[in-house]
Each structure stands twice: as structure tokens, then as C-alpha cells.
Amino acid sequence: MRKVAKQVSNLPAVVLRLEAWFPRVLRNLPWRKQRTPWRVFVSEVMLQQTQASRVAEKFPAFVRRFPNPKQLARAAELDVLALWQGLGYYRRAKNLHAAAKIITTRCRGRVPRTSLELQSLPGIGRYSAGAIASIAFDKAEPIVDGNVARVLSRLADRRESAKGKVADEWLWSAAEKCVRAAKSPAVLNEALMELGATVCVPKNPRCAQCPVRACCAAFKANSQEFVPLKQSAAPKRMVVHHALVEIRGSSMGMITRPAKGLWAGMLSPPVVESVQVLRPAKLLAEMREVKSIEQFRGEFTFLTTHRAIRFRVYVAKFHSQAKLRWISLKKLDHYAVSNAVLKIAKTAMEK
Ligand code: SF4
Numbered sequence: 001m002r003k004v005a006k007q008v009s010n011l012p013a014v015v016l017r018l019e020a021w022f023p024r025v026l027r028n029l030p031w032r033k034q035r036t037p038w039r040v041f042v043s044e045v046m047l048q049q050t051q052a053s054r055v056a057e058k059f060p061a062f063v064r065r066f067p068n069p070k071q072l073a074r075a076a077e078l079d080v081l082a083l084w085q086g087l088g089y090y091r092r093a094k095n096l097h098a099a100a101k102i103i104t105t106r107c108r109g110r111v112p113r114t115s116l117e118l119q120s121l122p123g124i125g126r127y128s129a130g131a132i133a134s135i136a137f138d139k140a141e142p143i144v145d146g147n148v149a150r151v152l153s154r155l156a157d158r159r160e161s162a163k164g165k166v167a168d169e170w171l172w173s174a175a176e177k178c179v180r181a182a183k184s185p186a187v188l189n190e191a192l193m194e195l196g197a198t199v200c201v202p203k204n205p206r207c208a209q210c211p212v213r214a215c216c217a218a219f220k221a222n223s224q225e226f227v228p229l230k231q232s233a234a235p236k237r238m239v240v241h242h243a244l245v246e247i248r249g250s251s252m253g254m255i256t257r258p259a260k261g262l263w264a265g266m267l268s269p270p271v272v273e274s275v276q277v278l279r280p281a282k283l284l285a286e287m288r289e290v291k292s293i294e295q296f297r298g299e300f301t302f303l304t305t306h307r308a309i310r311f312r313v314y315v316a317k318f319h320s321q322a323k324l325r326w327i328s329l330k331k332l333d334h335y336a337v338s339n340a341v342l343k344i345a346k347t348a349m350e351k
Contacts, residue, residue, distance in 0.1 A: 081336030095123025147196025157217035253324035
């Protein structure tokens with residue numbers, strides 16, 4: 001017998017309650033003030049992989065410096081990356097820069113209004129397009145991110161993983177039904193995200209405070225703790241980065257990383273990458289610009305989406321002809337550097 005997919009029951013009541021609840025509880029976040037399409041666009045790109053509290057710190061300075069697509073389109077990439085510092089996943093900053101150029105030249109400086117047009121811009125997938133179209137223009141476009149997926153799965157008590165093609169189809173269809181039933185797509189979509197971020201959290205959901213508890217199938221079945229089912233994450237690739245740091249006075253010797261790959265085009269001390277720890281003699285052979293390795297200063301592990309990077313920090317002396325840029329340690333966070341580089345500098349300076 002064919003299995004019938006579970007559905008969110010009593011959908012009109014769910015939507016009505018969420019729309020009434022959200023204006024009462026919305027958090028005071030900077031992108032919710034002076035809502036222009038451009039500010040919504042920037043905030044959604046920042047929020048793709050960074051927590052709201054971190055974005056709240058960085059968003060005001062970014063939009064002050066780049067109040068419209070034209071200003072961002074004109075900026076040098078390193079200036080954009082410098083203002084992105086601390087948000088991580090720098091590819092997003094490059095895509096945002098490229099998107100601003102396209103909006104300026106092809107869309108007369110106006111953020112596109114439809115999900116389809118938005119998805120033609122670099123770095124804008126179905127989720128971000130739906131969020132921008134609904135929040136900035138009140139279009140009935142669905143959104144599904146991790147938070148929304150969890151809420152919808154629990155409302156329907158869907159005891160399966162929220163990952164994969166079948167789950168995707170179910171989630172997008174459920175989200176679409178919700179947004180089409182809404183009075184305001186903007187309010188409904190934000191309410192779904194907010195509920196997942198603040199109430200229907202992965203562990204110990206706060207069902208007692210939930211506005212849709214009466215309609216929630218997982219709550220009724222007491223299954224909310226294990227819905228949706230978890231999928232074990234793919235193991236991360238282990239690599240070792242040997243950072244070779246020379247500090248002269250109050251400045252650190254830096255290079256620009258290659259134009260492709262991890263932290264592309266950003267500043268970093270020279271690094272020898274390998275799959276295992278290398279001896280100093282091997283490091284010297286690998287990097288001819290280094291005259292001597294003075295001391296091993298310590299190590300730390302840094303996680304990226306696909307890698308676990310073991311950073312080993314060495315104090316080194318470079319030959320005078322080595323092509324290094326000398327960057328003030330005090331102003332390091334004004335430049336396009338990753339959080340890993342900030343940690344390398346801290347490790348190198350620790351006595
Ligand atoms: S009742 Fe609990 S599990 Fe259901 S949507 Fe609300 S917070 Fe999530």
C-alpha cells in the first residue's frame with residue numbers, strides 16, 4: 001500500500017496564530033529597522049551561515065558604508081572583505097559584491113522583486129530568494145531553512161530526516177501551502193523562522209510558550225525531541241596548516257592567499273599545507289623564502305564546512321627578499337583576514 005505523506009493539519013489556524021504571534025515577540029534586530037529591499041538583501045546574505053547575534057554586530061557598519069547596491073558595486077573587493085571580517089564564509093561577500101554590480105548595471109540599481117529573478121544573482125539560492133521576495137516585497141514565496149524545516153516537520157510529526165530530495169519536496173510544498181494561506185507572506189515567513197530560532201529549537205523545544213501548540217502533531221504525540229530524525233554528518237577532512245609567522249616591531253608579515261580555494265584573496269601569514277605534521281627541516285625545504293624557524297608557539301583546531309584544520313604556529317625569520325606585506329597587529333581586524341588568522345596572531349604573540 002502506498003504511504004500517505006503526513007501533512008500539517010489545521011493549516012489556516014497555524015497561519016493565523018503565527019501571524020498574530022510574531023509582531024508581539026519580534027526581536028529588536030538592526031535589519032528590521034528602516035526596511036528597504038537592499039537592507040533585506042544584505043541581511044539575508046549575511047544570515048545564510050552566520051548567527052543573528054553576530055550579524056547584528058556587523059550589519060550596521062556594512063550598510064552605513066554601502067547604503068545601496070551602487071556604492072557596493074564601486075568598492076574594491078578587499079574593502080568589502082574587510083567589512084565582512086568576523087562573519088566567516090567569505091565567498092558570500094564576494095557573491096554579494098558581484099550581485100551588487102549586476103543589480104546596478106542590469107536592474108537600474110533596484111533589487112529584483114521575484115524569486116526567479118533573485119535566483120539569477122550570484123549567491124542567491126531558493127531559500128534566500130524566497131526570504132527577500134517575501135520580506136522585502138510581501139510576495140507569497142515559500143522559504144525552507146533548518147529552522148523552518150524543523151517547525152514544519154514537528155507540526156506534521158514527520159518522523160523522517162529533513163535532508164534529501166524527498167524531504168525537500170515535502171518541506172517546500174508544506175511551506176508553500178503556509179505562505180499561500182497567509183494574510184502577509186512577510187509576517188508568516190518571519191514568524192516561521194523566528195519560531196524555529198527561539199521556541200521550536202532543536203533540543204528541549206519550549207512547547208509551553210508555543211503559539212501553535214494546539215495544532216502540533218509532534219507535541220500531541222510527545223515526539224518533538226526526535227523529529228525530524230537526525231542524519232549523521234559526513235566526516236570532515238583532516239589537514240594540517242603550518243603557519244610561519246614573523247613579527248617585526250608591531251607588524252606581522254602577510255601574503256595574499258591564492259585567488260581560488262579556502263579564504264581566497266584574503267591576507268594570511270605564509271602557510272605550508274599538508275595532510276600530516278611536517279618537521280621544521282621539511283618546512284624550510286617547502287618554503288624557500290624562510291631563512292629559519294625559531295620556535296613552535298602552539299596549535300589549535302579550526303573547523304570549516306568540510307575540513308578540520310590543525311593550525312600549527314611557528315615563529316620564523318624570512319629572507320629580506322621575501323614578498324611580505326607588513327600589517328599592523330593592532331589593526332589586523334580592519335583587513336580582510338579570517339578568524340583563523342586572528343587566532344594565529346594571538347598564538348604567535350603568546351609568551
Ligand atoms: S509545540 Fe513544540 S514541537 Fe510543536 S511547533 Fe511548538 S515548539 Fe515546536
